[in-house]
Amino acid sequence: MLPSISGLGRSVSPEALLEPGLDVAVKKRLADAALNAAKAKGATYADVRIGRYLNQFVITREDRVQNIVNTESFGVGVRVIANGCWGFAAIVDAKNESDTAKAAETAVAIAKANSKIQKEPVQLAPQKGFGEVSWKAPIQKNGFEVPVKEKVDLLMAVNGAAMANGANFVNSVLFMVNEQKYFASTDGSYIDQDIHRIWPNFTVTAIDRQTGVFQTRNSLSAPMGMSYDYLQTNPKDKITGITTRYNMGYDMLEDVTAAAKQAKQKVAAKSVEAGKYDLILDPSHTWLTIHESVGHPLELDRVLGYEANFAGTSFATLDKWQSKNFNYGSKQVNFIADKIQPGSLGAVGWDDEGVKTKQWDLVKDGVLVNYQAIRDQAHIIGEKESQGCCYADSWGSVQFQRMANVSLAPGKEKLSVDEMIKDVKRGIYIIGDGSFSIDQQRYNFQFGGQLFYEIKDGQIAGMLRDVSYQSNTQEFWNSCVKVCDDRDYRLGGSFFDGKGQPSQSSAVSHGSSTARINGVNVINTARKI
Amino acid sequence: MAIILSESEAKALMQKVLSYSKADECEVNILGEERGNIRYARNTVSTSGSIINKNLAVRSAFGKKVGVATIDEFDDASLEKVVRRAEELAQLAPENPEYVELLGLQQYVKSNGFFESTAKITPSNRAEAVAQSLQLIAGNASKLQGAGFLQDYRGYRAMMNSKGAFAYYPSTNVNFSLTVRTDNGKGSGYVARGYSDFSKLDTVGATKIAIQKCLGSAEARALEPGKYTVILEPTAAAVLLENIFWNVDARSADEGRSYFSKAGGKSRLGDKIVDERITIYSDPTNPELPSSPWSGDGQAQSKRMWIEKGVVKNLAYSRYWAKKQGKQPVPYGSNMIVEGGNTSLEEMIRTTQRGILVTKLWYIREVDPQTILLTGLTRDGTFYIENGKIKHAVKNFRFNESPIIMLNNLESLGKPERVVSTESDQNYLIPPMKIREFTFTSLSDAV
Numbered sequence: 001m002l003p004s005i006s007g008l009g010r011s012v013s014p015e016a017l018l019e020p021g022l023d024v025a026v027k028k029r030l031a032d033a034a035l036n037a038a039k040a041k042g043a044t045y046a047d048v049r050i051g052r053y054l055n056q057f058v059i060t061r062e063d064r065v066q067n068i069v070n071t072e073s074f075g076v077g078v079r080v081i082a083n084g085c086w087g088f089a090a091i092v093d094a095k096n097e098s099d100t101a102k103a104a105e106t107a108v109a110i111a112k113a114n115s116k117i118q119k120e121p122v123q124l125a126p127q128k129g130f131g132e133v134s135w136k137a138p139i140q141k142n143g144f145e146v147p148v149k150e151k152v153d154l155l156m157a158v159n160g161a162a163m164a165n166g167a168n169f170v171n172s173v174l175f176m177v178n179e180q181k182y183f184a185s186t187d188g189s190y191i192d193q194d195i196h197r198i199w200p201n202f203t204v205t206a207i208d209r210q211t212g213v214f215q216t217r218n219s220l221s222a223p224m225g226m227s228y229d230y231l232q233t234n235p236k237d238k239i240t241g242i243t244t245r246y247n248m249g250y251d252m253l254e255d256v257t258a259a260a261k262q263a264k265q266k267v268a269a270k271s272v273e274a275g276k277y278d279l280i281l282d283p284s285h286t287w288l289t290i291h292e293s294v295g296h297p298l299e300l301d302r303v304l305g306y307e308a309n310f311a312g313t314s315f316a317t318l319d320k321w322q323s324k325n326f327n328y329g330s331k332q333v334n335f336i337a338d339k340i341q342p343g344s345l346g347a348v349g350w351d352d353e354g355v356k357t358k359q360w361d362l363v364k365d366g367v368l369v370n371y372q373a374i375r376d377q378a379h380i381i382g383e384k385e386s387q388g389c390c391y392a393d394s395w396g397s398v399q400f401q402r403m404a405n406v407s408l409a410p411g412k413e414k415l416s417v418d419e420m421i422k423d424v425k426r427g428i429y430i431i432g433d434g435s436f437s438i439d440q441q442r443y444n445f446q447f448g449g450q451l452f453y454e455i456k457d458g459q460i461a462g463m464l465r466d467v468s469y470q471s472n473t474q475e476f477w478n479s480c481v482k483v484c485d486d487r488d489y490r491l492g493g494s495f496f497d498g499k500g501q502p503s504q505s506s507a508v509s510h511g512s513s514t515a516r517i518n519g520v521n522v523i524n525t526a527r528k529i
Numbered sequence: 530m531a532i533i534l535s536e537s538e539a540k541a542l543m544q545k546v547l548s549y550s551k552a553d554e555c556e557v558n559i560l561g562e563e564r565g566n567i568r569y570a571r572n573t574v575s576t577s578g579s580i581i582n583k584n585l586a587v588r589s590a591f592g593k594k595v596g597v598a599t600i601d602e603f604d605d606a607s608l609e610k611v612v613r614r615a616e617e618l619a620q621l622a623p624e625n626p627e628y629v630e631l632l633g634l635q636q637y638v639k640s641n642g643f644f645e646s647t648a649k650i651t652p653s654n655r656a657e658a659v660a661q662s663l664q665l666i667a668g669n670a671s672k673l674q675g676a677g678f679l680q681d682y683r684g685y686r687a688m689m690n691s692k693g694a695f696a697y698y699p700s701t702n703v704n705f706s707l708t709v710r711t712d713n714g715k716g717s718g719y720v721a722r723g724y725s726d727f728s729k730l731d732t733v734g735a736t737k738i739a740i741q742k743c744l745g746s747a748e749a750r751a752l753e754p755g756k757y758t759v760i761l762e763p764t765a766a767a768v769l770l771e772n773i774f775w776n777v778d779a780r781s782a783d784e785g786r787s788y789f790s791k792a793g794g795k796s797r798l799g800d801k802i803v804d805e806r807i808t809i810y811s812d813p814t815n816p817e818l819p820s821s822p823w824s825g826d827g828q829a830q831s832k833r834m835w836i837e838k839g840v841v842k843n844l845a846y847s848r849y850w851a852k853k854q855g856k857q858p859v860p861y862g863s864n865m866i867v868e869g870g871n872t873s874l875e876e877m878i879r880t881t882q883r884g885i886l887v888t889k890l891w892y893i894r895e896v897d898p899q900t901i902l903l904t905g906l907t908r909d910g911t912f913y914i915e916n917g918k919i920k921h922a923v924k925n926f927r928f929n930e931s932p933i934i935m936l937n938n939l940e941s942l943g944k945p946e947r948v949v950s951t952e953s954d955q956n957y958l959i960p961p962m963k964i965r966e967f968t969f970t971s972l973s974d975a976v
Contacts, residue, residue, distance in 0.1 A: 012598075013618060065623050088578060092601065110577065113652070117660065119573045152623065169784060207785040212792035214785060214899060306570045308676035308717075309708040312891075315974065317714075398576055437892045437927075439906045444927055444973035446904050448896060468896060468904070470927065470971050501568050501678040523970060527900040529788075529933055 033097030084121025087111025129188020135349025287492025312440025329477030562684025647701035718742025719909030811862025824860035869960030870942030
């Protein structure tokens with residue numbers, strides 16, 4: 001599910017975002033107080049998360065700044081197992097050991113109360129303690145250290161370029177996040193982590209006043225597990241072609257200039273003729289199809305029914321996995337789950353229950369081979385350890401299973417996008433993500449995009465509009481006939497993936513190289529009113 | 530200090546905050562709330578929690594330079610500190626050309642949205658409500674799995690500014706939703722209820738409906754996608770109609786980038802856009818759906834027509850945009866009500882030769898803002914009607930349809946009910962509706 005934005009915390013000055021958080025020794029004391037209190041009250045397991053969450057959003061349109069938001073949220077969440085049942089309690093601005101101990105005691109009381117209607121005791125995969133360790137995102141330039149004026153100047157330049165190139169309107173935003181997380185558990189881990197995320201983006205609108213037709217073009221940036229270094233452009237991060245796309249560095253000015261021209265082109269573009277087409281999907285588009293049709297259905301909590309009342313269940317049931325021959329996709333299709341890829345939104349050293357992160361196969365040579373699981377689910381799929389997919393969006397939210405980065409592996413044989421297009425007789429080349437919708441078991445989906453180009457007899461024949469495609473997950477990935485090689489591999493992602501009740505938000509990346517999917521049903525979305 | 534302040538306590542606190550202000554203008558917003566929830570799945574409780582939140586926000590302005598700072602501690606030193614911080618941020622901020630000077634004293638209508646029954650909910654009340662639901666599900670002879678969520682809210686919001694405006698509104702709310710599935714995964718039924726008054730919530734009655742939908746929806750047969758007459762239950766209609774509510778912004782319409790824009794640079798204000806039986810309005814005093822009598826910036830809410838007898842009567846003008854366009858400001862409504870008709874759901878079914886009864890729609894996304902074309906799928910109870918009777922369950926469909934086109938194809942309306950949007954969690958008053966030529970574009974295997 002996309003998107004949802006969770007409670008952000010209190011507003012602070014930009015300078016406050018640079019102040020150091022609590023010293024590690026203080027955090028350890030606060031954590032130990034909670035762990036000891038939980039054990040004293042009868043907990044058989046406890047973990048403590050001390051979190052400081054910093055956000056800065058700069059929001060503009062045309063020639064003006066609409067809002068600059070700086071927020072900080074600090075608190076402690078304690079999770080325990082008592083009488084075989086989970087309990088959770090959290091406390092804002094916990095400043096001393098008695099605060100964290102009290103949260104632990106409340107969590108134990110809730111666990112004991114709920115245990116009366118619990119059917120089976122929680123079974124946790126064993127996890128060794130790591131002692132006192134730390135992990136920092138490998139960022140080059142901390143965006144919170146960049147003066148706000150510099151960010152405003154960048155967005156004003158972006159908006160100016162859009163207007164100078166024919167846009168009627170432009171909205172641009174810079175999102176920056178820093179999660180400072182400390183985790184401790186009765187397994188003997190004390191883990192201090194520093195995580196950064198950034199997402200510069202815009203929407204350009206072009207309007208034909210006479211006819212009343214309007215079209216938009218969104219940025220082709222990706223939200224990244226990086227900081228201001230993502231905005232340092234470098235020619236090696238640019239993929240040129242029909243329009244420039246970006247890898248680990250984003251040229252916002254260049255992209256918005258192209259976007260303004262393309263939004264106008266879209267107004268006058270040919271409306272697509274509905275029918276079957278071979279689709280050439282750019283990574284800036286494919287990430288969302290992977291997210292919805294592979295990432296979500298292979299979340300084990302959905303498979304088991306824990307999300308039945310909201311996000312839904314999954315078509316990828318345990319019997320399909322147990323058969324060892326369920327063809328999720330064609331032989332070209334390999335999906336990899338990952339929590340370590342540098343620059344990705346999912347990369348951390350340890351997850352939110354103290355499990356060291358890793359990479360593993362979900363679909364190998366087209367066959368479903370695994371799911372994404374956490375400690376209390378690992379035994380269900382015969383795993384001896386968790387895969388490290390546990391996450392909470394705040395100190396005040398209970399951690400649960402969230403999506404790892406799930407990516408389509410690049411093709412093993414050398415293949416460029418031009419070579420891929422050369423063989424297509426009737427196709428559409430789709431760049432950027434657009435409208436998206438999928439059923440609650442992840443069979444039937446519909447996706448739009450930002451840019452659509454008609455392919456006729458191996459040549460790009462011009463721009464199209466009003467394009468969406470509908471397909472079925474298994475049929476779609478089994479129609480994947482080619483994937484470009486790793487020269488074309490890029491990440492896309494979601495800053496605000498929503499799941500759970502109450503809903504929590506998480507950020508996740510999905511990588512791919514350009515892929516060809518044959519014979520997909522394309523509909524025309526224009527309507528006359 | 531209590532989390533939920535009385536009107537006089539809130540007033541005194543905000544007066545104190547304003548006394549520290551040295552800015553040209555200052556506005557204080559304060560909230561206090563307690564939320565509780567319990568979640569269950571696979572016929573057992575999975576998580577439960579409670580969250581207490583209080584917050585005070587100060588917005589200070591020097592000319593058109595504006596700063597906002599918030600705090601969750603209410604002692605005198607903290608209050609003064611938050612005012613100083615807002616003023617420092619304002620001095621640092623670039624000028625906001627869209628800043629409009631604050632409103633003076635306003636008069637507000639009375640709206641009773643706070644119910645003791647909801648304010649007093651305890652964790653054991655929640656557990657009891659859920660236990661009754663679980664008992665029915667686990668006790669059913671067919672093997673069934675229940676997954677549900679109960680969430681309650683009690684709280685208040687208040688606002689005061691340096692020009693003399695003061696507003697206070699306490700409210701309560703409880704939302705309950707439940708999905709019941711057959712063990713073999715072939716049937717699934719859904720129900721959702723939302724009330725201000727917890728004493729109206731009947732989890733047993735609601736659970737029976739979800740069980741009935743679940744058992745009835747097993748063994749669904751496939752129908753060809755295409756245009757069908759549909760009967761949308763209020764829960765299904767809500768998620769389509771709220772996309773009209775979200776689009777009533779006058780600025781986007783005037784700028785030429787919304788459905789409410791039209792060729793030649795005009796808006797659709799005054800145009801007849803849907804069937805004349807459609808009237809959509811806001812009314813904070815409606816006893817079934819009480820809502821705040823003031824908008825976030827202190828403007829008074831009143832009964833306001835958005836679409837009356839099919840004609841666009843109002844679009845929402847922010848105070849900035851109204852001033853620029855020489856219009857009166859119109860705040861977004863704090864609730865949305867769709868007037869109904871006299872046709873019961875049973876009557877709608879009885880008079881349908883061939884059609885589809887839809888319980889719920891899911892994953893609604895806008896495909897084209899020009900026409901508010903939406904896509905999404907049916908879910909948790911979709912049934913085929915033939916010759917006035919429900920014949921059998923059908924496999925779920927994906928649709929591509931605009932709520933504007935849909936409301937031009939209106940056959941009949943029933944009595945409005947309070948519903949919870951499965952997309953936004955908002956509560957509305959929406960009638961069941963029968964629509965001809967609703968566009969289903971593909972089939973889904975999902976149950």
